[in-house]
């Protein structure tokens with residue numbers, strides 16, 4: 428709602444109870460609160476109000492609260508309203524002690540996001556009954572106008588479903604949990620159920636991307652990677668950029684990719700949303716939430732190999748991925764099986780790792796900050812990186828030279844480059860909990876050769892929500908490495 432617009436305030440009925448309902452311009456929020464507590468509930472209501480006030484005061488003292496709930500009331504930010512519609516004709520509502528049947532109700536239903544525990548979201552609905560048709564139309568128009576101003580929300584999506592990812596439930600998850608929410612939000616879709624590996628990637632080279640506000644993949648990290656390769660590859664092809672040149676500046680692609688988790692690890696979804704829940708992801712997509720991600724390009728002898736946004740693993744983790752692919756029939760359990768096998772084999776690799784530390788990056792791989800949407804560390808790092816690049820272009824600072832590179836020689840059990848924390852349900856904090864989603868750098872994690880018991884401790888620490896800094900592990904924030 429534009430600031431300066433008059434507030435809309437009426438007495439409407441919610442679940443048979445008179446409520447003061449308002450659309451508040453300053454807070455861009457829909458608020459409602461019962462006027463009179465139900466009979467018989469006065470005492471508990473008074474206690475509840477008292478408790479709410481105490482909580483309210485405690486929250487005010489402990490800092491800002493996103494949803495400032497008035498005592499006994501509800502506040503829904505307009506940005507979290509999914510849709511508003513005429514209530515179904517023929518609904519029954521309770522007024523006082525009489526049940527009334529309204530054939531043509533003057534009522535509207537607001538569907539909105541309810542925030543649950545642990546980053547989970549669900550869709551809730553509330554119906555407001557109006558005294559007459561004019562009032563009902565006034566509310567529908569005011570809310571509809573506000574929703575029309577949410578311009579970042581997608582209207583038309585291209586959806587790729589991998590029917591073989593994870594527990595092979597991608598199609599079912601989309602049809603049962605996601606499609607109904609999209610239809611509620613008025614999002615139209617074109618759905619392609621993939622028929623073979625790289626179907627989505629190849630298709631993205633051909634489709635008319637201008638038709639869509641976003642590409643959606645229903646699957647796991649492999650499916651996301653497929654769509655990422657298709658989209659980045661397509662944009663480079665259209666702009667005649669050669670991805671084989673490691674020094675080339677890639678053309679940015681402004682179309683967004685959404686993920687509905689239906690894979691085995693769902694690390695990209697978990698690290699960006701905080702949970703791998705299809706409904707939560709669908710609601711974030713509907714509201715138009717977005718998160719910029721660092722993409723790392725991997726080259727070998729001047730040939731482009733792959734893009735990655737999560738973990739690039741050599742040694743233990745690389746071996747697990749390779750081995751687990753052979754046992755895909757085991758489903759998500761293939762990672763446990765491959766991990767156990769690799770742990771027993773205790774392979775190590777001798778070599779030299781060269782890297783260029785990201786001097787301009789704010790934050791450190793060992794600090795306690797956690798990257799979230801709107802992260803200050805990412806914003807500051809990118810600003811410093813851009814400043815550094817501008818200074819280089821003007822000749823104010825020298826270009827990177829040989830001595831900017833560092834090398835570490837040794838015997839390694841694992842060499843990992845974490846572009847993000849790489850959290851997943853098995854490792855809720857991830858491989859590198861302080862890694863950032865969009866700071867232009869990645870964390871290099873070197874696990875030196877160590878005893879089997881120390882390596883087991885290292886693996887267990889990943890699963891028990893703690894980071895670890897044993898003497899056999901190096902952690903460096905870098906920009907390039909060999």
Ligand SMILES: Nc1ncnc2c1ncn2[C@@H]1O[C@H](COP(=O)(O)OP(=O)(O)OP(=O)(O)O)[C@@H](O)[C@H]1O
Nearest residue numbers: 592593621622623646647648649650690691692693
């Ligand atoms: N129709 C298909 N048949 C066979 N493979 C497919 C098909 N569609 C996609 N794929 C491939 O399946 C691979 C794995 O898919 P996905 O990532 O969805 O599941 P997952 O491997 O179980 O999950 P995660 O990557 O999170 O561990 C992807 O690399 C993708 O290229």
